[in-house]
Amino acid sequence: MGRFRLDIEYAGTRYSGWQKQKNGRTIQGKLIEAAEKIFKGERIDIQGSGRTDAGVHALNQVAHLEVKTMLAPEIIKMKLNDLLPADINILEVSKAGKNFHARHDAVSRSYIYQISRRRTAFGKQFVWWIKDELDFEYMKRVGGLFEGMHDFASFADKDSEDKSTKALIESIQFKEVGELILIRIVGSHFLWKMVRRIVGVLAEAGRHKLNENDVESYLNVFSREPAKYTAPPSGLFLEKVIYEKNYQWEELEPVINLIPTIKFGRREK
Known part of the structure; x- marks a missing residue:
């Protein structure tokens, strides 16, 4: 398994916040949907640095993606952005240490x-x-x-x-x-x-x-x-x-x- 840091911007107006919900459109949910299409059959984990409420925006939310892949960070970024709606944008994808945690490591x-x-x-x-x-x-x-x-x-x-x-x-x-x-x-x-x-x-x-x-x-x-x-x-x-x-x-x-x-x-x- 590899771990990547995702830097994300989004307009939260259309979303029920960051955290994935069963019956709501969320930022984390859209990211997972896109990742599942890219990494077919692989186990995927995407965790954010924290939750934002419904309607709240982000200039630079940080999340980590854990997945088994040989794709380079720049390719992952390109593929995610091709699948995400226009109001969610991946700013950067970079390799992260295996123990990096977007939430727990934040100061x-x-x-x-x-x-x-x-x-x-x-x-x-x-x-x-x-x-x-x-x-x-x-x-x-x-x-x-x-x-x-x-x-x-x-x-x-x-x-x-x-x-x-x-x-x-x-x-x-x-x-x-x-x-x-x-x-x-x-x-x-x-x-x-x-x-x-x-x-x-x-x-x-x-x-x-x-x-x-x-x-x-x-x-x-x-x-x-x-x-x-x-x-x-x-x-x-x-x-x-x-x-x-x-x-x-x-x-x-x-x-x-x-x-x-x-x-x-x-x-x-």
């Missing part, structure tokens, strides 16, 4: 969330449009409360795979670009719906409907309140999966720049 992960301050006909599936005025500086201030090791039970739905609700948030970065507010969250791992609930709470803080004391309370005492503020999946992207310590992060830029037909300039006052 940290980063997500980017895009909030739009204007309505958009073309970018709707990649942003969360918020009509209300948002206090950007206050959102940044409240965002700092999430950094460090915390119990995120208030910010996650229960999941049988999560043994603990504690997670380390290494950093939260904010940037304004035209009519977009960008939020990058870097952490050791993330619980189910955790990022979307953090963003939703930050948006409520930006509206001045929640304050720092509220957020500190959610982090210290379990509350079902953050569930009401869960941000939609449309604006969320799994950005990177990191396998090396002390990774140097690049400047935070709009994901929307990857789609040249969509521009978010400053609106006229």
Whole structure:
């Protein structure tokens, strides 16, 4: 058996998340379908670095493929892309060590969330449009409360795979670009719906409907309140999966720049 690392990008709008399901269209499911056609009769295992929710996108999801084959990585990439739908793309296939595990070996992960301050006909599936005025500086201030090791039970739905609700948030970065507010969250791992609930709470803080004391309370005492503020999946992207310590992060830029037909300039006052 050989093991390969797959770097994958996808638009998650049409999918019920990453993880294969019996009655749902998923990213992992489509990858396995394609691999089974390429490696007929061989035992195949494809495991991702983590699950993304329904409707969530990925700029660079990492998975490992285990299969017995003599095909070169570049040929595997070409054959997979020939069979995959247009909204799933293999960026790179590379040989991996026999013990490499896409999930267990990851040191940290980063997500980017895009909030739009204007309505958009073309970018709707990649942003969360918020009509209300948002206090950007206050959102940044409240965002700092999430950094460090915390119990995120208030910010996650229960999941049988999560043994603990504690997670380390290494950093939260904010940037304004035209009519977009960008939020990058870097952490050791993330619980189910955790990022979307953090963003939703930050948006409520930006509206001045929640304050720092509220957020500190959610982090210290379990509350079902953050569930009401869960941000939609449309604006969320799994950005990177990191396998090396002390990774140097690049400047935070709009994901929307990857789609040249969509521009978010400053609106006229």
